[in-house]
Amino acid sequence: MxxxxxxxxxxLLRMDDVSTDHIYPAKYINLTDPARIAEHALxxxxxTLRTRLASVGGILVTGHNFGCGxxxxxxxxxxxxxxxxxxxxxxxxxxxxxxxxxxxxPVLVCPEAADRVAEGDALxxxxxxxxxxxxxxxxxxxxxxxxxxxxxxxxRGGIKPMMREKHAVGGRL
Amino acid sequence: xxxxHKILAAAANRKAxxxxxxxxxxxxxxxxNDIYRIVIHAFHEMGGRRVRHPDRVAIFMDHNAPSSxxxxxENQKAFREFAREQGxxxxxxxxxxxxxxxxxQAGLVRPGEVVIITDSHTTTHGALGAFSTGVGSTDLxxxxxxxxxxFRVPETINLRLEGRLQDGVxxxxxxxxxxxxxxxxxxxxKVLEFTGPVVAxxxxxxxxxxxxxxxEMGAKCGYIQPDEATLRYLAGRVRPPFRVQESEPGYRFxxxxxxxxxxxxxxxxxxxxxxxxxxxxEAAGVPIDQVFLGSCTGGRLTDIAAAAxxxxxxxxARGTRLIxxxxxxxxxxxxxxxxxxxxxxxxxxxxxxxGCGPCFGLHAGVLAAGERCVTTSxxxxxxxxxxxxxxxxxxxxxxxxxxxxxxxxxxxxDPALRR
Numbered sequence: 222m223x224x225x226x227x228x229x230x231x232x233l234l235r236m237d238d239v240s241t242d243h244i245y246p247a248k249y250i251n252l253t254d255p256a257r258i259a260e261h262a263l264x265x266x267x268x269t270l271r272t273r274l275a276s277v278g279g280i281l282v283t284g285h286n287f288g289c290g291x292x293x294x295x296x297x298x299x300x301x302x303x304x305x306x307x308x309x310x311x312x313x314x315x316x317x318x319x320x321x322x323x324x325x326x327p328v329l330v331c332p333e334a335a336d337r338v339a340e341g342d343a344l345x346x347x348x349x350x351x352x353x354x355x356x357x358x359x360x361x362x363x364x365x366x367x368x369x370x371x372x373x374x375x376x377r378g379g380i381k382p383m384m385r386e387k388h389a390v391g392g393r394l
Numbered sequence: 395x396x397x398x399h400k401i402l403a404a405a406a407n408r409k410a411x412x413x414x415x416x417x418x419x420x421x422x423x424x425x426x427n428d429i430y431r432i433v434i435h436a437f438h439e440m441g442g443r444r445v446r447h448p449d450r451v452a453i454f455m456d457h458n459a460p461s462s463x464x465x466x467x468e469n470q471k472a473f474r475e476f477a478r479e480q481g482x483x484x485x486x487x488x489x490x491x492x493x494x495x496x497x498x499q500a501g502l503v504r505p506g507e508v509v510i511i512t513d514s515h516t517t518t519h520g521a522l523g524a525f526s527t528g529v530g531s532t533d534l535x536x537x538x539x540x541x542x543x544x545f546r547v548p549e550t551i552n553l554r555l556e557g558r559l560q561d562g563v564x565x566x567x568x569x570x571x572x573x574x575x576x577x578x579x580x581x582x583x584k585v586l587e588f589t590g591p592v593v594a595x596x597x598x599x600x601x602x603x604x605x606x607x608x609x610e611m612g613a614k615c616g617y618i619q620p621d622e623a624t625l626r627y628l629a630g631r632v633r634p635p636f637r638v639q640e641s642e643p644g645y646r647f648x649x650x651x652x653x654x655x656x657x658x659x660x661x662x663x664x665x666x667x668x669x670x671x672x673x674x675x676e677a678a679g680v681p682i683d684q685v686f687l688g689s690c691t692g693g694r695l696t697d698i699a700a701a702a703x704x705x706x707x708x709x710x711a712r713g714t715r716l717i718x719x720x721x722x723x724x725x726x727x728x729x730x731x732x733x734x735x736x737x738x739x740x741x742x743x744x745x746x747x748x749g750c751g752p753c754f755g756l757h758a759g760v761l762a763a764g765e766r767c768v769t770t771s772x773x774x775x776x777x778x779x780x781x782x783x784x785x786x787x788x789x790x791x792x793x794x795x796x797x798x799x800x801x802x803x804x805x806x807x808d809p810a811l812r813r
Binding site for chain 1 (some may be wrong): 429536667
């Protein structure tokens with residue numbers, strides 16, 4: 222296993238228990254096109270977040286139990302479509318976390334990040350060590366390192382490319 | 395090993411498994427809901443051609459039942475075509491009801507087996523001794539292709555429910571009370587097993603409420619050890635053989651918590667958070683626009699019977715609407731056979747097609763901004779049942795019925811409701 226590092230700009234959602242209804246309201250659940258799914262990212266929490274994320278291609282920094290509630294995978298697809306390249310959460314709800322790693326959206330659990338990081342800070346996350354460097358503040362935060370299993374899944378682009386490889390489906394889809 | 399570990403070990407063809415390990419386990423039931431057409435997309439994207447075991451797959455037309463939108467109708471049509479192409483027999487059409495109820499009634503959930511459904515409340519089936527968990531669309535598609543799926547073996551928590559529930563107090567009140575005490579993520583990734591005299595004394599339908607709401611505590615699965623009542627409930631539905639797993643004697647849970655429930659009163663979760671619970675008494679009197687009796691949490695025969703007992707010979711308050719959605723057709727038919735539905739209709743209820751109804755904000759009874767709803771369903775996050783500006787109170791069927799009668803949030807033991 223090599224490395225799994227993401228750099229980006231912090232976009233803050235200082236809130237615990239951000240549910241899948243906040244991330245992607247159920248009224249849009251019948252949508253299947255990722256571009257249309259992206260149009261409703263975090264609409265139930267703070268509609269301005271999507272614009273902020275779009276402008277910086279950000280790292281979403283949030284509180285405890287992020288993604289609680291429904292199993293809808295839209296709650297990951299919508300963040301990716303809105304430009305989220307990584308998530309730092311105080312803790313992550315199980316199904317959402319699993320959907321995120323399946324779709325290669327890396328998630329770092331760091332309980333203090335939402336209090337310490339400021340909006341717009343430049344961040345560098347090393348998922349294998351669990352360290353977050355806040356380049357703007359010159360601060361170092363320690364989160365929970367992800368397991369080798371999860372790191373490999375993400376490094377290989379998520380479970381879809383792995384399955385395509387295994388079942389020998391050539392070319393880009 | 396815990397019973398759930400034994401289930402996973404057997405499904406992974408291993409002698410033993412330990413918490414934290416990742417195992418590939420054979421899946422006995424893969425359930426798909428009509429709103430997740432992206433399962434079919436993921437299946438094709440990953441190179442899926444044939445579903446590995448079509449007999450272990452079930453498709454449930456439950457969230458848009460029957461569809462009231464064009465996109466919902468197109469998604470259901472795509473599922474019917476997929477089922478035909480792939481030889482999937484278990485297609486439960488729009489009249490059948492919610493996956494968690496229908497799968498059990500159709501005999502597709504067996505103790506000791508592995509169940510995944512694309513719905514978070516799949517924790518419900520732990521009440522029948524299965525390892526049962528909700529998954530996303532891509533995971534489900536992987537299981538369609540491979541017949542198995544990876545799982546991280548979960549840690550375990552024992553919730554001992556001690557004492558005896560008072561009249562007017564139901565499993566829903568117990569879960570809201572536990573949520574209020576422990577919060578929304580104390581069970582994250584873990585098995586929540588419910589034990590103790592309160593569980594032993596509950597009918598299986600009520601035990602299913604405990605396991606159903608385990609996901610609101612973050613759990614990977616709920617679990618209740620099958621007993622005589624479970625086997626009686628399953629007899630005639632489930633074809634043997636199946637193997638009930640039991641935790642080894644002296645098994646030590648990773649954590650144990652006890653709740654003494656003798657003095658528990660009917661509970662309500664205030665709007666916005668499932669763990670914002672308090673005795674109904676403390677929030678009583680709030681004017682309510684809509685009461686919803688239904689969902690995989692609170693739409694069973696036990697719930698409809700409880701509501702009918704209170705509403706018999708009474709009317710729903712002027713200015714309040716009561717929506718009744720049986721969790722399944724079987725429950726709807728039983729409600730008619732017992733005369734419950736006639737009582738509810740005579741009281742002024744609006745009865746809709748069995749299914750998820752307005753629980754998730756898309757169908758038959760969504761809320762407008764500024765409206766307040768008391769619901770027997772499971773979630774009260776902003777926007778869950780329609781407008782983000784609507785307020786949702788979670789409660790038992792009895793509290794819902796009492797509220798429908800008065801038009802205000804009401805404790806079902808309120809002296810004014812005594813006959």
